[in-house]
Each structure stands twice: as C-alpha cells, then as structure tokens.
Amino acid sequence: VQIRNNYLNIYYRGGNIAKINSERSIEFDEKYFCLSGINTDGKEEKRGLVEKFKKYDYKSYFETAKQVMDKWFKEHPNPERDEQHLLAVANKHAQSDYAIIDVEYQVSIQSEFSCIFIPQNRSNPKKPRFDIIAVNKRGQVAVIELKKGVGALKNTSGLQEHLDCYNASIGRNYAPFMEEIQKMLEQKQQLGLVDNAVNITESAPVFMFAYAYNDSISDEEQMQKFTKIYNNIKSDSPVPVIWLERGSYKLLGL
Numbered sequence: 001v002q003i004r005n006n007y008l009n010i011y012y013r014g015g016n017i018a019k020i021n022s023e024r025s026i027e028f029d030e031k032y033f034c035l036s037g038i039n040t041d042g043k044e045e046k047r048g049l050v051e052k053f054k055k056y057d058y059k060s061y062f063e064t065a066k067q068v069m070d071k072w073f074k075e076h077p078n079p080e081r082d083e084q085h086l087l088a089v090a091n092k093h094a095q096s097d098y099a100i101i102d103v104e105y106q107v108s109i110q111s112e113f114s115c116i117f118i119p120q121n122r123s124n125p126k127k128p129r130f131d132i133i134a135v136n137k138r139g140q141v142a143v144i145e146l147k148k149g150v151g152a153l154k155n156t157s158g159l160q161e162h163l164d165c166y167n168a169s170i171g172r173n174y175a176p177f178m179e180e181i182q183k184m185l186e187q188k189q190q191l192g193l194v195d196n197a198v199n200i201t202e203s204a205p206v207f208m209f210a211y212a213y214n215d216s217i218s219d220e221e222q223m224q225k226f227t228k229i230y231n232n233i234k235s236d237s238p239v240p241v242i243w244l245e246r247g248s249y250k251l252l253g254l
Contacts, residue, residue, distance in 0.1 A: 001193055002102055003184060011088075011103065013073055014081025017065050018053070026053045028065060032072040080148040083212045083249075084131055087146070090249035091134065094197030098134035098142060098242075098251040101185055101194050105130045105143075107169045112176040117168030119161065128165035132210070133181060134251065139201030141181055142208050143170060144242070144251075149214030150225045159209065160233050166207045174205055181205075210242040210251060219246070 002009045010018040019027040028049055030042030049068070052061040073082075084103055091100045106129040107115055115125045132144040145162045147153060170177045181200070188194040211226055213219050223243075233239065242251055 001191075002104070003187055005108075009104070011085060012066055012069055014078060014083075014085045014103075015069055015073070017062065017069060024054055026050055032065075032068045035071060035075055079214060080146060080152055080212075083148045083244075084146055086249045087132065087210075087244075087251060091251050092194065094137075094195045094199075096251065097253060098136050098144075099195060099198045100132055100134045100251075101181070101188060101198065102133040103131060105133050107165075111180075113169050113173040115165055115169040116172070117164050125168075126161075126165050128162075128169055130162075130166070135185070135198050135200055139199050141178065141200060141202070141205040143205055144208045144210050146210045146212065147226075148212040149216060150222055151214075151216075153226065153229050159229055159239075162209075163207065163233060163235060163239060170205060171207065175203075178203065178205065206240065208240045208242060210244060212244040213246055 002011065006021070008018075008020040009016055010020065015032075016029060021027070028046050030046040033040055033042030033045040045068075049061065049064055052058075052064065088100045088103050090096075091098055093099060106127065107113065109115075109125075109127060115128050117128075118125050130143050131146040132142075134142045134144060136142055143166060145159075147159075153159060178200070185194060185198065185200060189196050189198070209230075211222075213222055226241075230239075230241065242253055244250075245252070
C-alpha cells in the first residue's frame with residue numbers, strides 16, 4: 001500500500017491492483033483483461049470486478065484481481081517489477097539493512113524539487129519515477145534505482161539518465177524532499193504499514209543502484225557488462241551499488 005496525492009495505490013507484482021480514491025471509488029486498469037485470443041476491451045469485466053469492491057467484498061475483489069493480473073503478467077512478463085515487489089515485501093522491517101518505505105515514487109511537477117533535466121531531442125523536462133525509497137540502519141534515506149539483467153541497462157532506462165534525473169530534482173533541492181518523506185514515514189507508521197522502529201536521522205539522501213541477476217547469462221558476465229556501463233557514468237562522486245544475491249531479496253550493505 002502506497003500513499004499518494006488524495007488516493008492510495010495498492011501494488012501487486014509491481015502492478016497497480018487498486019487505485020483507491022475513497023471508500024466507494026476505486027480504479028482498476030482494464031488492460032489486464034486484454035489477452036491474446038480474447039476479444040474484449042476489458043471495460044465490462046472491470047465494471048463487474050469493481051462492483052465487488054463497492055459491495056465491500058474485498059476478499060473476492062483481490063482474489064479475482066490477482067488471478068486476472070497473473071494471466072496478464074504471464075503474457076507480458078516484467079521481471080524488474082516482480083523483483084521490486086518481492087524486495088518491498090522482504091525489506092520492510094527496522095532490522096533490514098534498508099527498510100523500504102515507498103515504491104514507484106514520482107517527483108511531482110508542482111514540487112519544489114521538480115525535475116529540470118531535459119533529455120536530448122526533447123523539449124520538456126523529465127517526470128522521473130524512482131523505483132524504491134528506503135531508510136538504512138544509519139537513518140539515511142536512499143533513493144534506489146533497480147535494474148534486473150543487462151537488458152535493463154540500455155537506452156532511456158540506462159544508468160546515466162536516472163542519475164541525471166535525480167541530480168536535477170531531489171539532488172538539487174533535497175530539503176523539501178526529506179520533509180515529504182518524513183511525513184510519509186510517520187503516516188505509514190500510524191497506519192501500521194512501516195515498522196515504528198524505522199527512523200530518519202540524517203538530513204541528506206543518497207542515490208543508489210541495485211542490480212538483480214537474471215538467468216540469461218552468467219553472473220560474472222552480467223557484472224562485467226554492468227561495470228563497463230557504470231564506469232562510463234559522469235558523476236561528481238561514486239554512486240553506490242547493491243548487488244542482490246541470487247535467491248535472496250534482501251538489500252544488503254550500508
């Protein structure tokens with residue numbers, strides 16, 4: 001569950017299983033009903049699903065929605081989002097090296113730290129969305145960009161652009177960002193969504209990468225390819241990297 005601007009997002013496998021605007025107002029993406037060989041735009045199916053929620057049958061709603069999304073993800077796999085979801089589940093306690101307090105955090109264009117980075121061949125600034133916001137045991141906020149497999153390192157999803165977006169938004173004016181994250185943490189702790197022992201004590205955040213191996217090539221080859229791209233990053237200071245161990249979803253290291 002993630003708190004947004006006047007609504008809640010509930011994520012499942014990295015996808016939005018429910019956008020809740022109020023007790024009686026919920027949104028579900030009809031695209032999840034659109035599969036190969038099935039002639040539907042999903043609108044009628046979505047209407048029936050949402051009705052379960054409006055009748056307070058939450059158990060049936062989420063069971064059905066998960067089945068629908070599982071079928072869609074089987075046809076449209078997104079291993080990076082799956083990894084993100086599993087990380088959020090595994091790293092939510094104060095004893096974790098990094099306690100995750102938000103995922104899919106988007107920098108608002110109305111915020112004091114809105115992004116001013118304009119990519120090449122574009123006329124408007126980026127609207128960056130960062131994969132993970134976490135707090136480490138030292139009490140420092142970490143803005144983490146997750147990559148799974150070398151295929152996730154190319155083009156606009158590459159490392160340099162994410163770093164540039166961070167430096168041109170949160171990095172250039174982090175004080176209001178830290179105030180926002182502190183309020184978010186307090187709200188989630190009041191709702192029982194984050195361990196009460198998680199505590200922010202440092203005034204400045206840090207930007208990091210996390211890399212998860214996939215099964216396409218060997219770990220050694222993936223590390224070499226990542227390192228080659230990483231070494232070409234233009235940065236005033238080294239960007240920390242967390243290497244996720246295979247079979248583990250713990251964000252380890254400080």
